[in-house]
Amino acid sequence: MMNSPIDLGRMIGACDAPQLAQTRGFLGLRTILASWLLVFAWLLFGSMAAPAAAQTPPGNDPGSQKIFNMEMGPNRSIFRPSLDPERTANGLAQTPPMGWNSWNKFGCDIDEEKVRAVADVMVSSGMRDAGYQYVVIDDCWQSGRDARGDIQADPAKFPSGMAALSDYIHARGLKFGIYSDAGTKTCGGRPGSQGHEYQDAATYAAWGVDYLKYDWCFTGTRNSEEAYATMADALRATERPIVLSICNWGISRPTMIDKSMPWEWGQKIGNLWRTTEDIYDSWAGRKGTSLGTVNIVDLTEPLYGYAGPGHWNDPDMLEIGNGGQSDDEYRSQFSLWAMMAAPLIAGNDIAKMDAKTRAILTNKEVIAVDQDSQYGAGRRVRDDGDLEVWSKPLSDGGRAVVLFNRGEKAAAITARWSEIGYPPATLLAVRDLWRHQSLGRKTDSLTVDVAPHAVVMVRLAQ
Numbered sequence: 031m032m033n034s035p036i037d038l039g040r041m042i043g044a045c046d047a048p049q050l051a052q053t054r055g056f057l058g059l060r061t062i063l064a065s066w067l068l069v070f071a072w073l074l075f076g077s078m079a080a081p082a083a084a085q086t087p088p089g090n091d092p093g094s095q096k097i098f099n100m101e102m103g104p105n106r107s108i109f110r111p112s113l114d115p116e117r118t119a120n121g122l123a124q125t126p127p128m129g130w131n132s133w134n135k136f137g138c139d140i141d142e143e144k145v146r147a148v149a150d151v152m153v154s155s156g157m158r159d160a161g162y163q164y165v166v167i168d169d170c171w172q173s174g175r176d177a178r179g180d181i182q183a184d185p186a187k188f189p190s191g192m193a194a195l196s197d198y199i200h201a202r203g204l205k206f207g208i209y210s211d212a213g214t215k216t217c218g219g220r221p222g223s224q225g226h227e228y229q230d231a232a233t234y235a236a237w238g239v240d241y242l243k244y245d246w247c248f249t250g251t252r253n254s255e256e257a258y259a260t261m262a263d264a265l266r267a268t269e270r271p272i273v274l275s276i277c278n279w280g281i282s283r284p285t286m287i288d289k290s291m292p293w294e295w296g297q298k299i300g301n302l303w304r305t306t307e308d309i310y311d312s313w314a315g316r317k318g319t320s321l322g323t324v325n326i327v328d329l330t331e332p333l334y335g336y337a338g339p340g341h342w343n344d345p346d347m348l349e350i351g352n353g354g355q356s357d358d359e360y361r362s363q364f365s366l367w368a369m370m371a372a373p374l375i376a377g378n379d380i381a382k383m384d385a386k387t388r389a390i391l392t393n394k395e396v397i398a399v400d401q402d403s404q405y406g407a408g409r410r411v412r413d414d415g416d417l418e419v420w421s422k423p424l425s426d427g428g429r430a431v432v433l434f435n436r437g438e439k440a441a442a443i444t445a446r447w448s449e450i451g452y453p454p455a456t457l458l459a460v461r462d463l464w465r466h467q468s469l470g471r472k473t474d475s476l477t478v479d480v481a482p483h484a485v486v487m488v489r490l491a492q
Contacts, residue, residue: 117298120271348378
């Protein structure tokens with residue numbers, strides 16, 4: 031309880047009683063001055079401190095991007111969630127997550143039979159052995175809340191319950207992921223987690239959830255940094271390691287009230303953040319609020335400096351195998367996602383994929399580039415319009431290099447050693463990661479012919 035200025039004045043007066051008896055005039059003036067100083071301090075700091083316990087936590091007020099820094103004893107420095115010096119990263123996802131998500135292929139038409147089939151094929155197809163771990167159920171698994179407010183799975187779609195489905199997935203050496211939303215409703219109109227964050231997190235932990243994709247629909251004027259920090263804290267409170275995927279699209283839509291960009295604040299809150307609007311199965315263009323592959327690449331590549339162990343740029347899920355693009359275009363997507371150190375989350379019906387799709391998704395040499403992300407993401411080192419060169423440093427001192435032709439005609443592309451951090455005279459071994467063959471040892475540069483909408487992806491080593 032805060033003492034009033036009068037009480038504090040009496041305390042000081044009592045402490046100074048012996049001296050007051052000797053120098054009554056001087057200390058009388060001192061007491062008056064001390065009292066007035068205390069009144070001023072109480073008015074100033076009391077008015078600041080009193081609301082601190084009752085106010086909305088800093089950063090939660092709509093649109094707030096302020097930094098709060100108040101030094102007042104028990105009311106220690108208060109910061110935005112991402113800047114709180116006591117907040118630490120959760121230590122998960124030290125390499126970009128790999129797995130499968132239901133949305134791109136099935137949307138709301140998802141049930142436990144489809145999920146079990148996916149889990150089985152992730153093992154039999156070699157995807158698990160190639161590094162894929164997470165089986166993530168996206169939106170529309172919820173039916174509502176019970177009388178206590180606990181979230182319920184749709185009993186028609188998931189008659190065995192989520193805990194049993196989680197056990198099925200874990201028994202195959204995989205991990206279980208689920209979806210919710212920071213708003214009152216999910217994007218599919220099911221119950222969101224706003225106001226139920228700790229309750230939902232406890233439920234997910236009890237089900238054995240390992241990964242949460244957390245969306246951004248029906249959030250009103252809510253501040254995204256606060257919303258994701260709240261769920262991050264709720265997940266931590268369960269003491270179960272649950273990867274948090276920040277899915278607030280990473281852009282400033284004209285209709286959005288919240289203008290924050292998650293790569294600026296997400297490093298100690300989540301493990302990956304969406305950099306753009308949703309992807310759709312097209313090489314380029316826009317469909318409603320969704321973007322094609324190269325549009326997403328162009329928005330994500332400049333953010334390469336934000337990616338690193340435990341915190342990744344997420345250009346959305348893979349469309350490989352969904353039928354809207356050519357095999358060359360799908361190989362380009364897989365290669366560029368690997369260069370950007372992006373999560374590799376398949377979005378096709380892997381239970382029915384053909385051999386070409388499986389070969390793309392399980393290319394271990396390209397996957398190794400994605401997972402070798404000690405130095406973060408790669409980037410463009412040359413942009414000649416339709417012809418590009420990308421480079422990504424690797425932990426063994428080598429480089430992954432992509433020669434990318436986004437144009438409509440085949441073209442020769444040259445990657446120069448000086449552009450990727452080597453002296454021109456350096457003799458480097460060159461390996462083609464899609465043809466799985468050596469291209470010999472070269473100095474100065476590499477020139478290759480690249481088909482339209484295609485890549486040549488190589489690994490360089492001394």
